[in-house]
Amino acid sequence: MSTGPEKPRHIDGRINQIGTDDLLKAFGSPAEDLAGLRAFVGARMQRPAWPLPDPADGVLEAAAPLLDGVDVTGLGKGRSQLYGFHYLGWLKPGVDAWLLTGDDRYLQAFERHLDEWVERRDSVTGEWPGLDVIWYSLGTWARCRNLLPTLEVLTPSSLSDRAWGRLVATLVGGARWAYDEHDVFRHGNWQLVCATELLHISAVLPSLVESAAWAGRARERIEEHLALDIYPDGGHYERSPGYHGMVLSALQTAARIDSEVAGHPRYAAMHTWLRELVSSGGWVPHLQDSGIVWPAAMLERGGSLPLELPLATVLPESGYTILRSDELRAVINHGPHIEHELESHSHRAVLDLVLDGWGEPLLWEAGGPPSYDDPGYVSWYQSGRGHNTVLVDDRELSTDRQVSVDPLVDTGPVAVFNGRHHGNGLEQSRTIAMVREEPAYVVVTDRASGPHTFRAMWHALHPWQQVGPLAYAAERLLLLEAGDPATTVVGTAEGTARRPVLESQTAEYGPLHSLSLERSSGDFTTVLVPYADDVAVTRVGGELLVTNGPTTDRIGASTWIRSVDGKLxxxxxxxxxxxxxxxxxxxxxxxxxxxxxxxxxxxxxxxxxxxxxxxxxxxxxxxxxxxxxxxxxxxxxxxxxxxxxxxxxx
CATH class of the missing domain: 2.60.40 (Immunoglobulin-like)
Structure with missing residues (x-):
C-alpha cells in the first residue's frame, strides 16, 4: 500500500543502475560499445519538439556556478526546493553557455557535474513521505524536458562517451519509471506533464525497444486528461493560471508530435481560457497557487489567434467570472477547492476578486509564494487574510465551500455577479456590480448574519491613506464603505505579493498593503473607484447614492439610475x-x-x-x-x- 502521493516505491536497477550493456540492449544491441551506440543513435535520432533556442541574455550568469562547482545533492535546500533542484535546470546552462561561446570549460563543467550527480543522486532523501527525490513524476518530466533537447547538440560534441551514456541512461530510466507509474488515470498536473515527455522521448529516440509502448501509454493518459482534467471551459483541473500554463506548454510539446492532440477541442479551449484572463497589460493575475503569467509567447507558439473579448466572460467549470469595461476589469473567483497529490493549490477564499485597469493591478491579492517552503505559504499566501474577502471570526475557509452562483446579469452599462457560500459555517452572499460607462467603478455588497466578528479585507500595492469617514485611497484606487464608522474597527497591515513589471514582462515581490474593516455585522457595501478623488457615497432610503463630479448614480437592489448634471x-x-x-x-x-x-x-x-x-x-x-x-x-x-x-x- 502506498504511503505517499504516488505508487509504492518501484525503483530498481533497470531504472537507476543502467550500465553500458543495459543501455545497448535498450536500443536492441546495435553496437558493441558506447561509441558505436552513440553513432547509431545519432543517425536515427529525431529532432526534439522544441530544439534548443539561441542562447538568451543571462546564460553566462546562469552557467557561472558550474565553473565554480555546485553541490549536486542540493542538501540545504528547503523541503520542496530540494525536489526542484533535481530537475537539473541548473545543469542545462552549461550546454547553453558552451553553444554561445564555444568555450569547452562549460561543456567540461556540464560533464563533471552530471557524472557526480549520477553517482550521488540516490543517496539523497527527501522530507515528503513516500516520495523519492529523484524518481517521481515531476522529476522525470522536468529532467527530460530540460535535457532531452540537449542530446541533439551533445551527441556529435566532444562530450565523453561515458557522460553521453549517463545522460541517455538518465532519460531512459526516467521514462521507464514513468511508464510503470502511470498505468491508470489520476487527476492533476503531475501525470499529464509526465505523459507528454514520455511521448516526447519516444519520438526523439524511436530506436529504443520500448519506444512504441511508451508512446501508446502516453497517448492513453493524454487523451484521458483532455477529457477529464481539462474543463469544458478550457481551464485545467487545479484552476491555477500558473499550472494551467505548465500543462498547456507540455501539451504543446505533445501537439507537435501527435496531430490528434493538436486537433482536440479542449487543447484549443485551453488557449482561449488564457486569452480570456489576460489583462490589458499582457499578464494573467496570480490566482490560487500561481505566479503572474505572461502568456503571449505560449499563445503564439500554440497558434492561438487574438480574440475580441466580450464585455463579460463566465468560466463556469473553472469558477471564474470576468467583468470588463473599456479599461477597468474585475476577475471574480467562485470555484471549488481542488485536491492535489501533496498540497492543494486552492486558496482559502471564495467570491474574492481582483481589479486591474490601464495595464496595472488596482485591487490585488497575495497570489502564489516564492517557494512552497516559504514560512508564510499557509498563513498568508493561501490564507483568506491575503485575499479580498470577508473573514468570519478569523477562521480559515472550509474546503467544503458550497458555492452557488446566479446567472450573470448584463444590461449593457451594468453587469452584476451574485453568489453565496457556506465555507465559514453560515451563508455569506456577495454581489459585485460594475458600471461600465465612465466613470466606471465597482460596488461590492456583502451580506451575512449571526453572532460573529466579520472582517472585510482589501489589498492594494500602495499604502491606504484615509481621506474621509470609511474612505481610503491607495494611490490609483479609492475605496468607500457605506457603513457606520462608529461600529467599525479599521486596521492596516503589510504583507508581500508579486507585482507585474510591464517593461520586462516579469514579476517581482513587493509590499501588499491590507485594509481591514471589522464589525459585528456581516453587511458591507464597498465602492471601488479607480483614479478618482471627488466621490461621495451616501444612503437615501434603501438606495445607495454615489456622486462622482457631475455624475450621480442611484443604486438599488436591482436598479441603477445615472444622471449627469441633474439630467437622466x-x-x-x-x-x-x-x-x-x-x-x-x-x-x-x-x-x-x-x-x-x-x-x-x-x-x-x-x-x-x-x-x-x-x-x-x-x-x-x-x-x-x-x-x-x-x-x-x-x-x-x-x-x-x-x-x-x-x-x-x-
Whole structure:
C-alpha cells in the first residue's frame, strides 16, 4: 500500500543502475560499445519538439556556478526546493553557455557535474513521505524536458562517451519509471506533464525497444486528461493560471508530435481560457497557487489567434467570472477547492476578486509564494487574510465551500455577479456590480448574519491613506464603505505579493498593503473607484447614492439610475417589474432605458407600460398602442429581447 502521493516505491536497477550493456540492449544491441551506440543513435535520432533556442541574455550568469562547482545533492535546500533542484535546470546552462561561446570549460563543467550527480543522486532523501527525490513524476518530466533537447547538440560534441551514456541512461530510466507509474488515470498536473515527455522521448529516440509502448501509454493518459482534467471551459483541473500554463506548454510539446492532440477541442479551449484572463497589460493575475503569467509567447507558439473579448466572460467549470469595461476589469473567483497529490493549490477564499485597469493591478491579492517552503505559504499566501474577502471570526475557509452562483446579469452599462457560500459555517452572499460607462467603478455588497466578528479585507500595492469617514485611497484606487464608522474597527497591515513589471514582462515581490474593516455585522457595501478623488457615497432610503463630479448614480437592489448634471442619462433594472416613472411590467424583466428607447428582456409573455410620447415602435415595427397620461401600453407577445422606441420616428 502506498504511503505517499504516488505508487509504492518501484525503483530498481533497470531504472537507476543502467550500465553500458543495459543501455545497448535498450536500443536492441546495435553496437558493441558506447561509441558505436552513440553513432547509431545519432543517425536515427529525431529532432526534439522544441530544439534548443539561441542562447538568451543571462546564460553566462546562469552557467557561472558550474565553473565554480555546485553541490549536486542540493542538501540545504528547503523541503520542496530540494525536489526542484533535481530537475537539473541548473545543469542545462552549461550546454547553453558552451553553444554561445564555444568555450569547452562549460561543456567540461556540464560533464563533471552530471557524472557526480549520477553517482550521488540516490543517496539523497527527501522530507515528503513516500516520495523519492529523484524518481517521481515531476522529476522525470522536468529532467527530460530540460535535457532531452540537449542530446541533439551533445551527441556529435566532444562530450565523453561515458557522460553521453549517463545522460541517455538518465532519460531512459526516467521514462521507464514513468511508464510503470502511470498505468491508470489520476487527476492533476503531475501525470499529464509526465505523459507528454514520455511521448516526447519516444519520438526523439524511436530506436529504443520500448519506444512504441511508451508512446501508446502516453497517448492513453493524454487523451484521458483532455477529457477529464481539462474543463469544458478550457481551464485545467487545479484552476491555477500558473499550472494551467505548465500543462498547456507540455501539451504543446505533445501537439507537435501527435496531430490528434493538436486537433482536440479542449487543447484549443485551453488557449482561449488564457486569452480570456489576460489583462490589458499582457499578464494573467496570480490566482490560487500561481505566479503572474505572461502568456503571449505560449499563445503564439500554440497558434492561438487574438480574440475580441466580450464585455463579460463566465468560466463556469473553472469558477471564474470576468467583468470588463473599456479599461477597468474585475476577475471574480467562485470555484471549488481542488485536491492535489501533496498540497492543494486552492486558496482559502471564495467570491474574492481582483481589479486591474490601464495595464496595472488596482485591487490585488497575495497570489502564489516564492517557494512552497516559504514560512508564510499557509498563513498568508493561501490564507483568506491575503485575499479580498470577508473573514468570519478569523477562521480559515472550509474546503467544503458550497458555492452557488446566479446567472450573470448584463444590461449593457451594468453587469452584476451574485453568489453565496457556506465555507465559514453560515451563508455569506456577495454581489459585485460594475458600471461600465465612465466613470466606471465597482460596488461590492456583502451580506451575512449571526453572532460573529466579520472582517472585510482589501489589498492594494500602495499604502491606504484615509481621506474621509470609511474612505481610503491607495494611490490609483479609492475605496468607500457605506457603513457606520462608529461600529467599525479599521486596521492596516503589510504583507508581500508579486507585482507585474510591464517593461520586462516579469514579476517581482513587493509590499501588499491590507485594509481591514471589522464589525459585528456581516453587511458591507464597498465602492471601488479607480483614479478618482471627488466621490461621495451616501444612503437615501434603501438606495445607495454615489456622486462622482457631475455624475450621480442611484443604486438599488436591482436598479441603477445615472444622471449627469441633474439630467437622466440612462436607467437599468434586472428582475424588476418597475423602473420608477419609466417602465412597468406584469412580469419580471431586465430593462435598459435611454432617452425614448427601452431594451427589454422578458422570460414570458407580459404586458408593458413605458413612459412615451408620439409614435411607438416594437422591434422597429410601428404598433397601435394606447397612450394615456404619458404612458404607452403594449404587450410583449413571447419571451425574448425587445426594443421599444417612441417619438416621431425621425
Amino acid at each position: 442619462s440612462w436607467a437599468t433594472g434586472w428582475r424588476v417589474r418597475e423602473l420608477p416613472s419609466l417602465v412597468r411590467s406584469t412580469e419580471d424583466i431586465t430593462v435598459l432605458a435611454e432617452s425614448t428607447r427601452y431594451d427589454v428582456t422578458c422570460s414570458a409573455r407580459c404586458d408593458l407600460s413605458v413612459h412615451a410620447t408620439g409614435e411607438l415602435r416594437l422591434n422597429g415595427i410601428v404598433i397601435d398602442a394606447a397612450i394615456e397620461n404619458g404612458w404607452a401600453h403594449l404587450t410583449l407577445p413571447y419571451a425574448g429581447r425587445w426594443t421599444v422606441e417612441s417619438g416621431d420616428g425621425s
